[in-house]
Amino acid sequence: MSALGERAGELLGPKHTTYVVARVTPAGAEVDAVGAGVHDDVELGSVSKGVTGFLWRDAVARGTLGEEARLGEHLAVPPALADIRLSSLATHTSGLPRLAGGSEMLRRTWDLWRAGRNPYREDLTGLLAQLDGVKLGKPRPAYSNLGFELLGHAVASATATPYPDLVAQRIAEPLGLVDTYVPTSADRLRPGAVTPRNRGGRVVEPWANESIAPAGGVRASATDLAMLLRAMLDREVAGAEALEPVAPFVGKQRIGAGWLTGPMLRRTVTWHNGGTGGFRSFVGIDRDHGVGVALVSASTRSVDGAGARLLAEAGDA
Numbered sequence: 001m002s003a004l005g006e007r008a009g010e011l012l013g014p015k016h017t018t019y020v021v022a023r024v025t026p027a028g029a030e031v032d033a034v035g036a037g038v039h040d041d042v043e044l045g046s047v048s049k050g051v052t053g054f055l056w057r058d059a060v061a062r063g064t065l066g067e068e069a070r071l072g073e074h075l076a077v078p079p080a081l082a083d084i085r086l087s088s089l090a091t092h093t094s095g096l097p098r099l100a101g102g103s104e105m106l107r108r109t110w111d112l113w114r115a116g117r118n119p120y121r122e123d124l125t126g127l128l129a130q131l132d133g134v135k136l137g138k139p140r141p142a143y144s145n146l147g148f149e150l151l152g153h154a155v156a157s158a159t160a161t162p163y164p165d166l167v168a169q170r171i172a173e174p175l176g177l178v179d180t181y182v183p184t185s186a187d188r189l190r191p192g193a194v195t196p197r198n199r200g201g202r203v204v205e206p207w208a209n210e211s212i213a214p215a216g217g218v219r220a221s222a223t224d225l226a227m228l229l230r231a232m233l234d235r236e237v238a239g240a241e242a243l244e245p246v247a248p249f250v251g252k253q254r255i256g257a258g259w260l261t262g263p264m265l266r267r268t269v270t271w272h273n274g275g276t277g278g279f280r281s282f283v284g285i286d287r288d289h290g291v292g293v294a295l296v297s298a299s300t301r302s303v304d305g306a307g308a309r310l311l312a313e314a315g316d317a
Contacts, residue, residue, distance in 0.1 A: 005032030007313075008295060011306035017201075018194060019297040020222035024229040025314055026290045031222040035298070040192040041179050041219040042296045043207055045274025046145075047283045048218035050242065051171060052152040053257030056090055058170055058239030065158050074154040078131050088139060089151040090257040091247045095136035096147045100127070112277050116204025119277075120212035123184075124153055127211035141249045145215045148258065152214020163213050170238045172224075175231050179221035183208040193219065196278020199300040204278040216276060222294075225283065229292035232270075232285050243270050243285075265312040273304050282307030289315035 001009070008021040018035030020042055031038050044051075059065040065086065072082025081096075088094040099105050108119035122130065127149060134146075156163040164182035172180040183189050186208045196204050207216055220228070231237040245254030245261040253262035261270045264284070271284030280303045285292035291314035295307040 001034060002030065002032045004030045005034050008032070008306060008310060009034060011309050012295075012297060012301075012303060015301055016297045016299050016303070018197070018299070019295065019303070020194075020225070021296075021310070022222050022226035022229060022292075022294040023310060023314055024226055024233065024292040025317065029226040029230060031226050033222050036194045037192065038222045039179050040194050041181070041190060041221050042194045042298065043196060043216075043274075043276045043279040043281070044218045044220055044283075044296065045207075045216050045276045045279055045281050047272045047274040047281050048214060048216050049148045049258040050272045050283070051167060051218050052148055052155070052214040053090055053242035053259055054237055054239035055155050055166055055170060056086060056151060056239065057242040057257050059155050059159060061239065061241070065155065069154075069158070071150060071154055074157040075150060076128055077150070078134070080136065081131060081134065084136075086151055086154055089144075089147040089154075090242075091255050092141055092143050092147060092249070093139050093247065094144065094147050095139045095142070096144045096150075097134065097137070098142070098144050098146065100130035100134055100146050112204075116198055116202060116277055118205040118207050118209060120207060120209045120216070122209070122211040124210055127153070141247075141255070145212075148215035149211055149213075156214075163210075167218060174238065175227055175236070177220065177224040177227055179219075179224045180228075181219055182213050182217050183219065184210040184213060184217070189219075192221070194298050196276065197298050197300075198278060201299075206278070207276040216274065225294035225296075229283070229285060229294060233287065233290060233292055245270075264308050267312060267315060269308070269311060273307075275300065280304075284308065284311050286311055286315050291315050
């Protein structure tokens with residue numbers, strides 16, 4: 001175990017037994033994986049929303065989508081949702097609820113906690129079918145998994161490229177991310193896929209599904225996360241404009257396209273975290289100091305505090 005892996009373990013505590021960590025500074029990059037390999041892939045959870053933010057801004061920059069593009073132009077949504085701007089989906093200000101599915105999603109959430117089942121089971125057609133009866137709330141900041149599911153699939157539709165292929169073509173391949181991919185079913189997991197586990201350490205189902213992919217389905221390794229952090233800091237990732245805050249969010253945070261920017265341990269950090277049925281993740285960069293950290297654990301115990309502390313220590317060094 002490297003000094004980085006050991007320090008991450010100290011901050012996480014003994015109940016985190018399998019985790020990957022990456023740290024990037026002006027001096028270089030470090031990676032480690034405890035209970036796994038540095039090329040084994042983990043679920044990034046809602047950090048996937050940041051990837052979708054990159055893809056949206058990249059599509060706008062390439063002229064594939066206009067700044068004022070609307071949801072109904074690219075997906076077969078009910079008329080009441082057709083005029084939602086993709087820009088409002090990207091900043092969680094569309095008025096959409098957190099989830100679709102109503103009482104069925106409540107039952108699935110119970111199945112998640114009781115039996116570790118993946119609550120997201122639809123393909124894109126099934127996701128769109130859940131939109132009947134969805135009502136818009138006020139256009140104010142409100143976190144929405146549903147919004148980012150629709151954003152990612154709308155971008156994919158506009159580019160005539162399935163979301164997993166779009167991640168590969170516009171993000172992974174240009175940056176040389178060989179372990180980053182988006183499985184749309186459990187049988188498409190690669191041999192190095194780390195097993196997801198809940199808070200008690202019990203094996204649960206992976207979140208590998210077409211509908212959730214843009215909001216929580218991206219997987220990557222410690223090695224790839226280091227390269228992604230460097231690309232974010234150097235603005236070499238496609239759609240890097242997604243990192244720039246353009247609207248107020250919750251508290252002192254501001255939001256770009258998915259990515260949040262705000263104070264964290266006396267620094268200004270651009271970040272996102274994530275959680276699935278068997279992983280917790282944190283990815284953050286401190287642009288003032290040129291450092292970044294990614295930390296993902298195969299557990300449902302939070303990694304946010306440990307990730308923030310690692311990032312602050314990197315800046316201090």
